[in-house]
Amino acid sequence: MNDAEIQIQFPKPGTWQEFTLTAIYPDKEGYTRTARYAPNEIPADQAPAMAAVVAALVGLGEDWQASQVWARRNWVLRFSRGDAGSYQTKEVVILTVEAINAQGGRKLFTAIEYPSFVLTDPAAVAFFRYFTQS
8 A cells, every 4th residue: 555645735826836845655664754845856857757747737727726736656457458357557646636716716626537637657656756765
């Protein structure tokens, strides 16, 4: 079971270069650890994966702007020929997004509504692992 998660808060929704990334993960002794990162603390080799997260958020449109994102690592099941005997699993990062609108309304957006919130690129999984030590 994976108990790790990454939370990204955007204090000014729509201003993607201003955020706080918080990694929450169990250490080897089973204690929950948290680590916070500012944008300038994201290593250059991890920046493309962070850009992929932002690209997924831009898809919400102008009415809704992401204020907080939860990222969790999971597995998806794919049927290659449509039958139960022929399937593959793939490790992915799945986003859940809290967004606000101009009137102050809040709404949660999930990968069910936005398939682009399932990040299948191996760089996204590597990004998640980098920050959660899992």
